[in-house]
Amino acid sequence: MSFEDNFGGTPARQQKRAEEDLLDPVLEHTLANFRSSVLAWSEAAYSRPRTALAAAPQRQVWRLAAGWALGCVLMAGGVSGVFYEHHQRQELARIAAVREAEHQRQLAEQSARDEEELLAKVDSEVSREVPRAMEPLAQLMAEDESR
Amino acid sequence: MATAEEIAAQEFSGLVASHRPQIFRFLLASTRDVDLAETLTQECFLKAHRNWGSFRGESSPMTWLMRIAINLQKDHWRNRRMQFWRHTRNNSVDLDEASEWLPSGESSAEQQVLAQERVRQVWRAVEGLSERQRTVFLLRYVEEQELSEIAHATGLREGTVKAHLSRALARVRTELGGKR
Numbered sequence A: 001m002s003f004e005d006n007f008g009g010t011p012a013r014q015q016k017r018a019e020e021d022l023l024d025p026v027l028e029h030t031l032a033n034f035r036s037s038v039l040a041w042s043e044a045a046y047s048r049p050r051t052a053l054a055a056a057p058q059r060q061v062w063r064l065a066a067g068w069a070l071g072c073v074l075m076a077g078g079v080s081g082v083f084y085e086h087h088q089r090q091e092l093a094r095i096a097a098v099r100e101a102e103h104q105r106q107l108a109e110q111s112a113r114d115e116e117e118l119l120a121k122v123d124s125e126v127s128r129e130v131p132r133a134m135e136p137l138a139q140l141m142a143e144d145e146s147r
Numbered sequence B: 001m002a003t004a005e006e007i008a009a010q011e012f013s014g015l016v017a018s019h020r021p022q023i024f025r026f027l028l029a030s031t032r033d034v035d036l037a038e039t040l041t042q043e044c045f046l047k048a049h050r051n052w053g054s055f056r057g058e059s060s061p062m063t064w065l066m067r068i069a070i071n072l073q074k075d076h077w078r079n080r081r082m083q084f085w086r087h088t089r090n091n092s093v094d095l096d097e098a099s100e101w102l103p104s105g106e107s108s109a110e111q112q113v114l115a116q117e118r119v120r121q122v123w124r125a126v127e128g129l130s131e132r133q134r135t136v137f138l139l140r141y142v143e144e145q146e147l148s149e150i151a152h153a154t155g156l157r158e159g160t161v162k163a164h165l166s167r168a169l170a171r172v173r174t175e176l177g178g179k180r
Helices: A003-007 A013-022 A024-047 A053-127 A132-146 B004-031 B035-053 B060-080 B094-098 B108-129 B133-141 B147-154 B156-177
Strands: none
Touching: A024 B004, A024 B108, A024 B133, A024 B156, B004 B035, B004 B060, B004 B133, B004 B156, B060 B133, B060 B147, B108 B133, B108 B156, B133 B147, B133 B156, B147 B156
């Protein structure tokens, strides 16, 4: 008994089905062709040599292993990328902080220098601008200091 | 004289011989994967063998087996969705390959090509159906089961089966629409 003989649809059954489903002739013909193609494919696949099956699991194992390996590589790449990015950001932030501290230090030094220069200038100008009437007193103070 | 166990084993062997091709065909059409269809067919009969003793004959053996096959298929897709990372590749054949099996019943080469194209469109429509619609459609138009048989096999009410069938047919009509 063939595959189709076992389970094939009878014309009466097909007629009844078409009436029930109100199929138009083109759709009915297409569905009949669809059924025929499934039957032919199924029959061929069912009666194919079973030795082919032995290779299938091994293929699947290889595919699975390759898939896992690829997945692991991608995941490792992703994780190391994230770490690298994080590390880079931290390094840049550290460099920026060092630069900022150096800049602040230079500003403070500059400001201290300016202040000292200003004081020295004021001192010298003040000493030069002693009124003439006070000069004898200033000379006395200088002599006092030298002594 | 044969014991009850031997008789049951003989009965089951007969069941396997007569229904295995149909179960395989349904699973092949549902999955479009020959290896998977074979595996699920094996599982179906293994399960049936374990439960053969409790089969009361309330439905036909074919309906009972089909119900097991439908549940196995459902479990398979559910597991596949939940554990998608276990399967890196889908082994289903593509629609073109599935459509190539049309026997040359048409009168001319052009008609044969047109018929193949329409079969491809039906496959495309079937691919877009929900799991239940696809099951009902295949049981109806490939296995040529009655609505009541489909209702038994799927555990749905006949009205629900009709509704699924109607939606499935509408989808097939829409897919065929451009070429008719």
